[in-house]
Amino acid sequence: MGRWRPPATPMSAYITPQGFVALQSELDELWLRRRGVVKALAEAAAEGDRSENAEYIYRKKELGGLDRRIHYLQKRLPTLNVVRETPRGDAIYFGAIVELRDENGDELRYRIVGPDETDAKQSAISMDSPLAKALHKKCVDDEVVIITGEKLMRLTVLSIRYSESAAPS
Numbered sequence: 001m002g003r004w005r006p007p008a009t010p011m012s013a014y015i016t017p018q019g020f021v022a023l024q025s026e027l028d029e030l031w032l033r034r035r036g037v038v039k040a041l042a043e044a045a046a047e048g049d050r051s052e053n054a055e056y057i058y059r060k061k062e063l064g065g066l067d068r069r070i071h072y073l074q075k076r077l078p079t080l081n082v083v084r085e086t087p088r089g090d091a092i093y094f095g096a097i098v099e100l101r102d103e104n105g106d107e108l109r110y111r112i113v114g115p116d117e118t119d120a121k122q123s124a125i126s127m128d129s130p131l132a133k134a135l136h137k138k139c140v141d142d143e144v145v146i147i148t149g150e151k152l153m154r155l156t157v158l159s160i161r162y163s164e165s166a167a168p169s
Contacts, residue, residue: 011115012128014094015080019117023080027073034066076116086162092135094127099158100144107158 015023037059044056087093092112100108108123112135115126125132134144138157146153 012126013079013081013114014083014127015114015116016095017082017084019114020077020080020082023073023077023116027070027077030066030070030073034063034070037063037066080114080116090139090160091137092139092157092160093137095162096135097161097163098135099160100155101158103154108155 041056041059041063044053044059047053047056050056083094086095092098094112094114097109097111100110102108110131111122111124112127112132113124115128118124118126118129127133127136130148131146134146135157138144140157140160142157144155144157146155
């Protein structure tokens with residue numbers, strides 16, 4: 001019997017148009033990749049004893065991973081709300097590219113996106129993250145205090161913009 005886990009907290013169902021296109025193209029690529037894996041699995045299965053066939057075992061695991069991701073995307077994509085409108089005003093909302101200054105004077109830049117399109121390399125943070133929740137509805141020059149574990153961070157909002165084409169670097 002497996003370990004009991006509490007149900008996962010539901011993720012927000014918002015996504016940018018670029019994120020939706022990226023997930024849709026990932027699903028299409030997974031279906032194409034799945035064809036090759038099924039073919040390789042059939043060839044490995046034809047070799048005989050499957051219990052000691054490393055290629056067969058590897059391809060079964062790979063196929064299982066692909067099928068899980070395909071199933072997730074097929075369930076998730078229809079539930080997503082694509083946010084096409086840019087908020088008016090000077091406050092931080094979904095899709096904002098925010099520049100912050102921390103206590104040490106270092107400048108940080110984040111883009112607030114949906115949970116399905118977060119990317120640490122692109123500084124894209126989920127709207128469900130503690131930082132994004134603390135920044136919500138803040139304006140330029142507002143101070144934000146975030147407690148992470150035992151550490152207290154003070155951040156000052158330097159700028160807010162909503163440029164679809166310019167992603168944070």
